[in-house]
Amino acid sequence: MRSRRPGAAPRAPPIPPVPPVPPARAAALRRRLLAWYDASRRDLPWRAPQGAADPYRAWLAEVMLQQTRVEAAIPYYRRFLEAFPTLEALAAAGEEEVLSRWAGLGYYARGRNLLAAAREAVARHGGLPATPEALRALPGFGPYTAGAVASIAFGVRAPAVDGNAARVLARLFRIEGRPEERAVRERILGVAARLVPAGRPGDWNQALMELGATVCGRAPACGRCPVEPLCEARRAGRERGIPPPRRHPAPALLRVACAALWRDGRLLLVRRASRGLLGGLWELPGVTLHGADPARAAVRRALRRDLGLEASVGRELAAVERQLTHRRLQLIAYEIRSVRPVPGTGKPPGKSVPKPVPGTEHRGRAGPAGPAPGMRSRPVPGPVPGTRWISPDALEGVAISTAVRRLVEALAAARAKE
DNA sequence: AACCCGGGGTT
DNA sequence: AACCCAGGGTT
Numbered sequence: 538m539r540s541r542r543p544g545a546a547p548r549a550p551p552i553p554p555v556p557p558v559p560p561a562r563a564a565a566l567r568r569r570l571l572a573w574y575d576a577s578r579r580d581l582p583w584r585a586p587q588g589a590a591d592p593y594r595a596w597l598a599e600v601m602l603q604q605t606r607v608e609a610a611i612p613y614y615r616r617f618l619e620a621f622p623t624l625e626a627l628a629a630a631g632e633e634e635v636l637s638r639w640a641g642l643g644y645y646a647r648g649r650n651l652l653a654a655a656r657e658a659v660a661r662h663g664g665l666p667a668t669p670e671a672l673r674a675l676p677g678f679g680p681y682t683a684g685a686v687a688s689i690a691f692g693v694r695a696p697a698v699d700g701n702a703a704r705v706l707a708r709l710f711r712i713e714g715r716p717e718e719r720a721v722r723e724r725i726l727g728v729a730a731r732l733v734p735a736g737r738p739g740d741w742n743q744a745l746m747e748l749g750a751t752v753c754g755r756a757p758a759c760g761r762c763p764v765e766p767l768c769e770a771r772r773a774g775r776e777r778g779i780p781p782p783r784r785h786p787a788p789a790l791l792r793v794a795c796a797a798l799w800r801d802g803r804l805l806l807v808r809r810a811s812r813g814l815l816g817g818l819w820e821l822p823g824v825t826l827h828g829a830d831p832a833r834a835a836v837r838r839a840l841r842r843d844l845g846l847e848a849s850v851g852r853e854l855a856a857v858e859r860q861l862t863h864r865r866l867q868l869i870a871y872e873i874r875s876v877r878p879v880p881g882t883g884k885p886p887g888k889s890v891p892k893p894v895p896g897t898e899h900r901g902r903a904g905p906a907g908p909a910p911g912m913r914s915r916p917v918p919g920p921v922p923g924t925r926w927i928s929p930d931a932l933e934g935v936a937i938s939t940a941v942r943r944l945v946e947a948l949a950a951a952r953a954k955e
Numbered sequence: 956a957a958c959c960c961g962g963g964g965t966t
Numbered sequence: 967a968a969c970c971c972a973g974g975g976t977t
Contacts, residue, residue: 602972609963609971643961646975679974699972719956746972755970756966782969814960861961862970939962 555727556710566709566767567734567741573763574744579751581607582614589739592665592690593624599685600647600677607750613642624664628655636817636936643939645816650677667691689739696729697742701749706732707779708753711769716780790865794832795823796840797854797870797948803926804945806935807843814864819925820941821870836871841879844924849874855947859940868944 583598601610621627639648654675672683684697714721770776798805806819824839833850840846851872859866929949
């Protein structure tokens with residue numbers, strides 16, 4: 538520590554540089570970690586027995602693994618690959634079809650971006666491009682996924698730093714501070730870029746992540762760690778404090794009231810807008826409640842505005858509550874006693890629909906439906922754009938969130954008891 | 956930089 | 967209940 542000379546200007550705290558990565562240390566880390574990976578890597582469906590992975594499969598796995606644990610993604614990966622075995626098959630698919638295979642996985646923009654990127658890759662490159670820069674230009678490819686696919690599938694010497702790798706590297710090089718801050722992130726990325734070996738970039742990146750997932754977690758098992766002797770956080774006794782935990786505000790409550798419209802044992806579903814919460818998925822027609830909104834009146838207004846239906850709203854039939862990361866989602870379904878078309882709105886032209894507060898809208902449709910679906914009378918049973926009737930025991934193939942699935946199941950159970 | 960986006964497991 | 971997960975997009 539050098540003392541400041543009298544008269545010298547007080548210096549702002551220096552920006553910490555990327556920690557040095559001596560070649561000998563890099564070589565030791567690579568040797569030990571790759572040996573450990575060869576011996577104890579998990580047998581995952583998208584991993585080739587040896588060598589480079591199939592680009593399409595590696596990409597699909599990476600997207601499904603975004604913010605999603607390996608064990609949770611595996612069954613989805615198998616089913617998705619069965620439906621869309623190749624990049625070309627995916628590119629030729631429809632969004633509804635893709636989203637129905639994604640249903641339950643969450644973060645549905647991943648599914649939509651996956652389809653858009655597949656189409657773009659086939660059209661512009663005749664397949665997935667090999668460089669991180671070209672991949673990065675496709676929807677759904679951020680820095681991590683671009684580096685992961687380039688290194689794992691194409692052998693490009695690019696880093697791929699996910700949450701696991703970031704934690705491992707921060708500990709190995711004792712990088713203190715919050716990884717959300719740019720300076721900290723740049724130091725981690727700097728170390729990562731210097732460490733990737735030219736020989737086995739994909740295995741190296743996966744080894745870092747694998748170590749973070751199985752050994753170097755929030756509560757690290759240093760006794761099983763192949764690089765413990767090289768870990769500066771461990772040497773300083775700081776392994777448990779790096780990285781510091783993030784804090785999130787308590788999730789807000791989102792109350793949604795909806796209508797259980799039955800016809801011939803089937804329920805009416807409407808489609809949500811493709812952006813925002815649960816974008817592009819099907820749900821019961823309804824509305825988000827604000828404050829102490831009376832639920833039944835709100836449902837009545839929503840049916841009139843969105844579907845052109847005059848309805849009599851009955852009692853509560855079912856309710857479910859789901860915990861999302863950032864929301865407590867509460868769904869309440871009400872009985873619909875009778876329903877008839879609002880006079881004069883059978884063929885609404887460009888009727889102005891009140892614009893919902895962004896992020897709180899609970900209708901997926903651009904405008905009112907055409908012919909009203911009658912309950913007893915059956916005026917025009919033809920399909921209405923943006924709506925569909927589904928049987929509760931035929932939910933496979935329907936793009937529907939877990940929350941709405943639970944609600945539909947509860948409604949079917951309540952109906953069965955009558 | 957801050958916020959949004961699901962669902963589920965671990966501690 | 968807090969925290970996290972093979973992150974990316976938008977503002």
